[in-house]
Every structure is written in C-alpha cells, then in structure tokens.
Amino acid sequence: MSTSLQRPDLTPSSTMAIARQPILDAKRHVFGYELFDRSLENKAYSAASDAALLFNLLSNADSEMRNTTKTIFINCTHQTLAAGHLELIEPDRMVLEIPPMPAAQSEPEDIETFLQTMISVHKRGFRLAFDESVMAEAYANWLPLASFVKADVTQVSACELKAIATALADQPGIQLVAEKIETQADFEAARLAGAKLFQGYWFARPVLVKGQTIRPAQAAIIHLINLVRKQASTNEIEEVFKHDPTLSFNLLRFINSAGFGLSCEITSFRHAVMLLGLKKLFRWAALLMTTSGAAGASPAVGHAAVVRGRLMELLAAQLLSPEECDNAFVVGIFSLLDTMLGLPLAEALESISLPQSVTDALLRRTGVLSPFLQLTLACENADDRLFAEAATALQLTGDQVNMAHLQALVWAENITA
Incomplete structure (x- = not known):
C-alpha cells in the first residue's frame, strides 16, 4: 500500500479536522470510535460542522470507511438529521448520536415531531444512540429506536448507572456505553454497574509497577x-x-x-x-x-x-x-x-x-x-x-x-x- 497522500486544493473542507475517541468492550478490545469535528472554525455552528463531517467521510475517505469493521459514532443535531445528505451515506457500521431536545423545544409535541424523523432514519438502517436522558418518561417513544444509550460517568453516579443498566435489561438490543472513563477504577466501577461498552483514553496510560521487569x-x-x-x-x-x-x-x-x-x-x-x-x-x-x-x-x-x-x-x-x-x-x-x-x-x-x-x-x-x-x-x-x-x-x-x-x-x- 502506498504511503503517499494526495495534496488537495485548499477548500472550505480543508478547515475541518477529525478527532477520534475509542470505544472499548468489556475485554478492552476496540469496538469502535467516536469521530468528531474538532476544528476551531466550526465551534460556532455545530449543525454545519456535523453535516460537513459526514460529507467529509463520504467524499474524502469513503473507500476507507467501507473497509472498516469498527463501529463509527457521529454526533448529529436534529437539524442535520433531517438534511438530505444522509441519503448519500451508507448506514453500515454508522451510529448517529442524537441529543435530547433543547429546553425551548422540550414540549411533548416537539419531542413527538422529531420522533418521525428518527423513525425514517432508523428505517434506512442507521443505528441511533442517545444519552441517559432518553430514559426519562418524556422520551419513552424514542427508547425503542435506540441501539446505544451513553451515560457520562462524571454526571451519573454508579448507583444511577446501575439503575439504567437494570432498566435496559429488558431491551436486549440496546447496549449501555459508559463515557468519560478516565481511570481503571472508573472502568471497573462502570463494568460492575452493568455497562457493556466504555469510552475514554484510560487504557493508554502507563501503569508502572514497582519491580516490573521485561518478560x-x-x-x-x-x-x-x-x-x-x-x-x-x-x-x-x-x-x-x-x-x-x-x-x-x-x-x-x-x-x-x-x-x-x-x-x-x-x-x-x-x-x-x-x-x-x-x-x-x-x-x-x-x-x-x-x-x-x-x-x-x-x-x-x-x-x-x-x-x-x-x-x-x-x-x-x-x-x-x-x-x-x-x-x-x-x-x-x-x-x-x-x-x-x-x-x-x-x-x-x-x-x-x-x-x-x-x-x-x-x-x-x-x-x-x-x-x-x-x-x-x-x-x-x-x-x-x-x-x-x-x-x-x-x-x-x-x-x-x-x-x-x-x-x-x-x-x-x-x-x-
């Protein structure tokens, strides 16, 4: 395989930069990655940023993405979820992370309106991920569409995480992801609480054992x-x-x-x-x-x-x-x-x-x-x-x-x- 890279013309997409964070399973093998646009220029308009990321994955590296066996998580806003560009992207191995409704649009009728959009995307084969707020009664109609529920361990206690895992036990098609895992202790606590997947960089930090020798x-x-x-x-x-x-x-x-x-x-x-x-x-x-x-x-x-x-x-x-x-x-x-x-x-x-x-x-x-x-x-x-x-x-x-x-x-x- 050639190691050379093509030098593209400088276009607006050149300002975008992809970062990744690994998602591991309980045996600490890589299950997938969350890819996100971390460009400074795009911080002010996340909807445009998300759409640009999806376009970039398709147009600049589509052959690579077709060859990956890992699951790719991508953040979406409700606006980009309804945009036509999703029609151009193959849903295989793609997970769309959907945020809860903004406070100004959290009335039952608003939640129900966006449900129809998500049903359409789900039917196309995209898997959906929600944060822990999807467990609230107001989002009861969203939960059956979920393949993943992501819980931030800096915001959710071990007891709360266990309660979420218990509630999801009746939903075998949904995997609980504990995110913002920073230490081995965080990982063990989340695993014992019932999380199935774990997001963070803790695994790459050296653990230096006194008296450790080369095997x-x-x-x-x-x-x-x-x-x-x-x-x-x-x-x-x-x-x-x-x-x-x-x-x-x-x-x-x-x-x-x-x-x-x-x-x-x-x-x-x-x-x-x-x-x-x-x-x-x-x-x-x-x-x-x-x-x-x-x-x-x-x-x-x-x-x-x-x-x-x-x-x-x-x-x-x-x-x-x-x-x-x-x-x-x-x-x-x-x-x-x-x-x-x-x-x-x-x-x-x-x-x-x-x-x-x-x-x-x-x-x-x-x-x-x-x-x-x-x-x-x-x-x-x-x-x-x-x-x-x-x-x-x-x-x-x-x-x-x-x-x-x-x-x-x-x-x-x-x-x-």
Whole structure:
C-alpha cells in the first residue's frame, strides 16, 4: 500500500479536522470510535460542522470507511438529521448520536415531531444512540429506536448507572456505553454497574509497577530489533525465531496481512529478508512489540500503537525520506512502549538500539520526527488549538490529516485482524 497522500486544493473542507475517541468492550478490545469535528472554525455552528463531517467521510475517505469493521459514532443535531445528505451515506457500521431536545423545544409535541424523523432514519438502517436522558418518561417513544444509550460517568453516579443498566435489561438490543472513563477504577466501577461498552483514553496510560521487569517474550523482541538494527547475518537472526516460534508466527502474520498488500505469501524469515531487505524489517520488528504487552495491559493499547505508527508514517511521507518514514512508524509504535511494557519510557528504551531521530522524538520531543508525533497525539485529544498549531507547523491541510487518519485506522484493522 502506498504511503503517499494526495495534496488537495485548499477548500472550505480543508478547515475541518477529525478527532477520534475509542470505544472499548468489556475485554478492552476496540469496538469502535467516536469521530468528531474538532476544528476551531466550526465551534460556532455545530449543525454545519456535523453535516460537513459526514460529507467529509463520504467524499474524502469513503473507500476507507467501507473497509472498516469498527463501529463509527457521529454526533448529529436534529437539524442535520433531517438534511438530505444522509441519503448519500451508507448506514453500515454508522451510529448517529442524537441529543435530547433543547429546553425551548422540550414540549411533548416537539419531542413527538422529531420522533418521525428518527423513525425514517432508523428505517434506512442507521443505528441511533442517545444519552441517559432518553430514559426519562418524556422520551419513552424514542427508547425503542435506540441501539446505544451513553451515560457520562462524571454526571451519573454508579448507583444511577446501575439503575439504567437494570432498566435496559429488558431491551436486549440496546447496549449501555459508559463515557468519560478516565481511570481503571472508573472502568471497573462502570463494568460492575452493568455497562457493556466504555469510552475514554484510560487504557493508554502507563501503569508502572514497582519491580516490573521485561518478560521473556518482550526480551526476545528487543533482541531481534537490536540484531536487525546492527545488520546482523540472516542466520544469526533466524536463530531468534527458531527459539521463539510465536515470534516467527506473529512476524509472518503481520507481513502477510492485507495491510502490507503483497502479491505472494512470505513463508519464512529468510524469504522476508530476500523480498524486503533487512533494513525494512526494522519497522516490522518494532510492530511485534504490540503483540506482547505488559501483563494486564489492555488489548486496545497495541491497536492504538499500530494506528499511531501508521498515521505518523503517512503524515511523514510527504516531507521526509523513506528511511525517516520508517523511523516515524517506529516512533508512533514506541510512543506507547511504557504502557506496553509497564516501565518508564526512558527505562524501556535503554536496552533498544534506535536511530537518534527516534529517541529524540520519544524522549525529548525534539528533532525532525517530533512535529509528526505531536500531530499524531493531537488527533486523539481534545486540545483543538494544539491540533491546529501542529498541523500548521507541518503545513498540512485538514483534508490531508483526515485522509491519513482514517487510512491508519483501517490499516491497523487489517494488520491486527
């Protein structure tokens, strides 16, 4: 798959920027993402923003969205829900988040009026999500249309969350999503209360355990990376795989995945070296670290690391050499190394031989790769100004970043499937 991005003309859609927040299941696997427009320019008119986001998903990355297996949540206003642009969007894997009625339009007749619009959208195949206010008696006719009810754990107590879960127990087609999960404790409390899905970034935060050591599987991967980095002989590297068949299986699984796009199957490490070259395998060796996280780490951590790596590679492809693009990929992967290993990042990197540009970006936030890391991280957080500054520093348009972002999400699915 090519890592190059098309440079579109600067159009109004170029001012839009997509951010994502993951939604995990109870086993902490990625169930889907909420995508939202976080552009500063669009804050003043959310209806136009929502419509623009939907158009952007269709026109700029429709092929990517058709290939995703994850569920995509998108916020809609009542005005955009009734707009004709929804006729252009395939409802598969799309969830439309519907807010409660504004206070000025919360009379029973207003609620009933918008019900008809939602029934029409629901019949087209779109799944709908509501916040916890849909549990109120006034919205009783909305609830049967719901596939998801989202409850903000900063606004709803554990007892209230449990009551909502109990009330939904008679609605097997509705899943309860606990959002704004900030800590492991939040996750456990919401899970015990009956939530089925969980939204937030808590899973990617490092949990540093005193006395934590690198496990044998992780040590084998680090040894492999160091051998690849020093251009060791193929025979020497093959010995690592002979002693760790799981390592060999995972490397070949990655390289033969749909994300790599090879026309023939690679059947051995020696075959991989012949086809790709040892230097190119550096990135694939780094990718192996996502398969062997710290005990108790969320499976979503490895997935998030793959998304970061691919996104950094795609963003760098316009401006850097192919070798530095590979290094950008490694920076993205290793930006979660502390979480994957359960060690402080500086300590985790001590035993790994890495290019200077990689360690500069990871440990000091300096060097040629640092701006790409800043932009990649900004795609995940709520700091709109940081995102705008990071994209401007690299002279990348919103369309370019959006396209790379969605390509990275789908590529990560193909790689980790």
